[in-house]
Amino acid sequence: MTTTPIDAVDAGDHDDADRETVERERAEIRDFVKELSPDDIKSGSWFTKLCAQAMRSYTEKVDWQYFQERYAGVPADAVVDQLVKMAARYAALEGGLSAGAYSAAIAATIGSLGGASPATFPAAVATVMVDVAFITRLQLRLAYDISVLYRVPLDLSDPEDMWKLIRVAFTIKTGEVAREGVVKAVPVVIRPLIKRFYSGTVLTAAKGLPVVGKHLLQRNVIKIGIPAVGVPVAVVLNRYTTLLAGRHAQTVFRNEARVIELAEGLSERSRHPQLMLWVAWLVITADRKTADDEVLLMRHLVRLVREGHQVVDERLARLVDIDPAEVWQRVDATPGDLSDVLYAAHRVATVDGPVNALEEAVISELRERCRRV
Numbered sequence: 001m002t003t004t005p006i007d008a009v010d011a012g013d014h015d016d017a018d019r020e021t022v023e024r025e026r027a028e029i030r031d032f033v034k035e036l037s038p039d040d041i042k043s044g045s046w047f048t049k050l051c052a053q054a055m056r057s058y059t060e061k062v063d064w065q066y067f068q069e070r071y072a073g074v075p076a077d078a079v080v081d082q083l084v085k086m087a088a089r090y091a092a093l094e095g096g097l098s099a100g101a102y103s104a105a106i107a108a109t110i111g112s113l114g115g116a117s118p119a120t121f122p123a124a125v126a127t128v129m130v131d132v133a134f135i136t137r138l139q140l141r142l143a144y145d146i147s148v149l150y151r152v153p154l155d156l157s158d159p160e161d162m163w164k165l166i167r168v169a170f171t172i173k174t175g176e177v178a179r180e181g182v183v184k185a186v187p188v189v190i191r192p193l194i195k196r197f198y199s200g201t202v203l204t205a206a207k208g209l210p211v212v213g214k215h216l217l218q219r220n221v222i223k224i225g226i227p228a229v230g231v232p233v234a235v236v237l238n239r240y241t242t243l244l245a246g247r248h249a250q251t252v253f254r255n256e257a258r259v260i261e262l263a264e265g266l267s268e269r270s271r272h273p274q275l276m277l278w279v280a281w282l283v284i285t286a287d288r289k290t291a292d293d294e295v296l297l298m299r300h301l302v303r304l305v306r307e308g309h310q311v312v313d314e315r316l317a318r319l320v321d322i323d324p325a326e327v328w329q330r331v332d333a334t335p336g337d338l339s340d341v342l343y344a345a346h347r348v349a350t351v352d353g354p355v356n357a358l359e360e361a362v363i364s365e366l367r368e369r370c371r372r373v
Contacts (some may be wrong), residue, residue, distance in 0.1 A: 022093045026134060033129045041125060047136070047213025051166075054137040055144065055156055062141075067149055076149045077254075083149075084246030087142045088239050091135055095238030098131035132220045135238055136170075142242070143169035143249040150257035166212060171198065171248045194240055259293055259351060263300035266344045273309040275334055276341050277301060277316055279366060280348045282327045286362045291352035324362075331369045338370040 032053060040046045071079050143165055147154050154161045197219055270276045280301060284294045305311045331338065345366055349359040 018089060018093055022090050022097065025090075025138075026094060026097065026130060029130050029134045029137065030126070033126055033133060036129065038125070041129060041217070044210035044213030044215075044217070046129070046133070047216060048209040050133055050136060050213075051140070051162070051209065054140055058141060059144065059156055062145060062148060064148055064151060067145075076151075076257075080146055080149055080246075080250050080254075083142065083145055084243060084250065087138055087246055088243040091138060091242035092235045092239035094131065094134050094138075095234035095236075098127060098134075099234035128217075128221070131234070131238075132217055135220070135242065136216055139242055139245045140165070140169045142246050143253075146246070146249040147253045150253040152253045152256045152260065166209075168249050168252045169245060170212070170216060171245055194237075194244070197237060197241060255293070256296060259296045260300050262347060262351060263297055263304055266301060266347060267304035267308050269340055270305075270309070270344065271336075271340050272334060272338065273305040273311045274313055275330055275338075276344045277305060277311075277313060278322075278327050278330055279341050279345050281316065281319075282322055282324060283345050283348045283359055283362050285322055286358040287356055293352040294348075297348065297351045324365075328365070328369060331366065332372075342366055342370050 032050065036046050036049070040049065067079065144154065144156075147165070147168075154165055156162050156165065266276065266280075267273065277298075281298060284290055284298060302317075331341070342363075345363050346355075349355040349363060355363070
């Protein structure tokens with residue numbers, strides 16, 4: 001199996017070892033690129049093929065146990081930090097190796113896929129595609145490694161989970177990186193270039209993997225379209241876009257791990273799991289808005305209650321608009337100590353930030369009813 005960024009941490013901080021690893025990876029990618037047709041590249045289908053090639057056997061080996069054997073007892077944050085830094089170094093090394101052949105002519109060739117002479121076309125496209133495919137595979141596996149380290153379950157045979165990994169790995173939602181503030185980690189002088197790299201239209205799952213392939217290829221072309229400075233631009237962009245991609249993945253998956261941890265705690269301590277779900281959804285919908293973290297929490301709560309308490313509430317699953325009166329009727333009909341339900345309501349309300357007035361009103365009503373029970 002290909003050496004992963006996390007494996008390389010064990011090898012130590014040696015340029016020769018890093019270069020050897022990068023060269024080995026590049027050789028694999030060159031073999032992959034040789035099998036691509038011009039239509040694969042122009043249509044973006046190369047990305048679909050790369051996803052299958054990059055992740056099929058990889059996910060079979062890289063799991064939680066894989067990392068435990070190497071870093072038993074080390075906090076996930078510490079391992080992720082080293083993994084991201086190593087991946088960024090690999091990306092920079094690869095950029096330097098690829099960029100020696102870059103020129104404005106190659107950029108024009110990629111843009112037209114046929115505008116250059118037949119003699120230069122194969123070499124030009126191969127040079128660019130090795131770089132793009134190398135960084136694509138590196139960032140895809142990096143994001144997956146981070147999800148595993150934070151114990152966020154991803155089933156890559158599920159299209160929804162696969163799209164989630166792709167979205168996180170390549171920060172393809174416009175402005176996502178800038179909004180997180182992680183661009184501050186980039187030197188001021190190259191921030192305009194980074195922002196240009198990440199600019200573009202928002203991609204949606206409905207557009208499919210080939211569109212992502214075209215998107216990734218187009219935004220990578222900017223690092224080869226500047227004559228005389230191709231090498232430094234490629235090195236800098238490869239390094240910092242991989243660093244930002246890793247930090248973005250860490251932000252997303254660490255947050256999801258936080259939400260999962262909360263859901264696990266609420267499920268484990270609940271004595272009234274079915275009632276807890278109704279109350280949780282009432283709190284979440286109190287302000288007529290549902291934040292991503294609230295939806296994520298509810299999804300994991302339902303899953304954990306089903307797995308841990310064997311409770312499946314079909315009525316709640318079919319619900320369109322929740323009626324507070326029905327929830328209060330359920331509360332009033334439940335005897336005994338309901339402090340676990342009240343505790344859950346408080347925690348659910350804070351999952352996306354401070355408790356707002358409408359959420360507090362629901363919690364206050366619940367508190368009064370719990371006292372009467």
